[in-house]
Amino acid sequence: MHHFTSTFFKKNRDKLSKVLPNSLVVLTAHSLIQKSADTTFPFRQDSSFWYMSGIDEPDILLVLNTKNGTSTLLVPEQNDYQKEWDGNLDFEALKTKSGVDLVDASESLEYILKKAKKSNLSICSLEPLAEKVEPYGFYSNPARRKLYERIKSIEPEPKEIRLEIARLRQVKQLEELTAIQSAIDITAETLKEVKKNLRHYQKEKDIERSITAGFYDRGANGHAYEPIIASGKNASIIHYMKNDAKLQENSLLLLDVGAQVHGYYAADISRTWAFGKSTERHRALYTAVLTLQEKAFSMLRPGVLLKEYQEELEVYAKKVFLPLGVKINRYPHGFSHFLGLDVHDAGDYGAPLPEGSVITVEPGIYLPDEGIGIRMEDNVLITKNGIKNLSSHIPKTL
Ligand SMILES: [Mn+2]
Structure with a gap:
């Protein structure tokens, strides 16, 4: 993926910010899915999250404040098992790859949402698919549902931005x-x-x-x-x-x-x-x-x-x-x-x-x-x- 530098992802975030002024956009990475016993399917990132961040890790959130222009990655805390078996998440590498301004802990989300709500920012995200996706008969990745629950505890009616992102993604650079x-x-x-x-x-x-x-x-x-x-x-x-x-x-x-x-x-x-x-x-x-x-x-x-x-x-x-x-x-x-x-x-x-x-x-x-x-x-x-x-x-x- 060496052809895609932080410039590309930053440009995509800027474009999204332009069509969603005065907003707080929250997007989530996919979660890892069990294959069998203690093994997982190979990780596949959420494409819209990748398009805006370039990050290939699970469960990370991207927060974009389109009013003051700051972008933040929120990273879940790794437990000792994950640190030993998967290696420590390198915050500097995440920052370099994505070009975001800040890396913070995932628990900060609620605080950030409350603050945004107080300053009258419109809180935007991607609506999750149904748990079971018909007519195909498969189960959707749970990441967006988990994020949506957290957002809804602060903002009961987040703005759906599927089309705003789709309109950017459909025009190829x-x-x-x-x-x-x-x-x-x-x-x-x-x-x-x-x-x-x-x-x-x-x-x-x-x-x-x-x-x-x-x-x-x-x-x-x-x-x-x-x-x-x-x-x-x-x-x-x-x-x-x-x-x-x-x-x-x-x-x-x-x-x-x-x-x-x-x-x-x-x-x-x-x-x-x-x-x-x-x-x-x-x-x-x-x-x-x-x-x-x-x-x-x-x-x-x-x-x-x-x-x-x-x-x-x-x-x-x-x-x-x-x-x-x-x-x-x-x-x-x-x-x-x-x-x-x-x-x-x-x-x-x-x-x-x-x-x-x-x-x-x-x-x-x-x-x-x-x-x-x-x-x-x-x-x-x-x-x-x-x-x-x-x-x-x-x-x-x-
Ligand atoms: Mn085809």
Whole structure:
């Protein structure tokens, strides 16, 4: 993460301060989550907290007084076990990395909140997700809930600032674009190598292993999300992640993979290849997906509303697939999402698309009855007049 210095995080805090004058903003790091017995999942920071602080430690709070311009990290007290096993938290290093003015103890939060309330500052934070997040069926990180309880004991109605932060995060700065491009380039090189050796693989898992190694070898810190390597009918399951089947001869193989670099910046690329020979049917459907993607590219520019874009493309998709005997009632996924620190990145989905945002363009067709799934996914930057396809160097051939 050496490309991101305190200047970047300070700039982000300044931008947030500008849109939230006379406020006290409190953001929290994620908490560590139990995996099993006394082991934890690898720590993954809250992306908005990272964007504003650059800190990769759990349970730290960032407090931003936008009236007097001071920024403070509040650090929980470490017990003897943590000091011995995890090492002492280095306050100076936290300060250098984030560029904040002060580092204080976490217990000071209530005092700071009371003082801010007395001086009529608006107290702002990110509303926690539900404990269980539906329809996905997973449990959310508890950090925001814990913070929210503490805030609410002083300020019963804190201001929700999800959109204020999303609007900053969706417009990418130069160092972020460099990071995303490097994630895409690593993904491109790795896919090129895998395709060259495709006939040597027997199982989906063999390909996954090659891609994982390829990402690390090229300087990424792993996958930005669980990779999808889906052969034949598995490709018609949109979030297939088992990757444990034998590769089906003369069928299509769908790969949806992305490297992660500099902490968390992601690529999100899908390609569909023939394993063995492709049929005429495969080629006709593949061409239709490409046509749909070209249409999507041509529609994108600053000011576009993603909702209208989605609706128009769904109508177009029906038209493109009808001559192939495929009736689409409901399109199963979005054609685009923001990309950045998160694979499904923060952004204001209800507002006109801003210049400088990075989104995916990912049409697909899923036909379980025919054992076919095809998806084509590129990552594009919204420019002044249209788009720049950041992944155009990844070939699109069966
Ligand atoms: Mn995607």
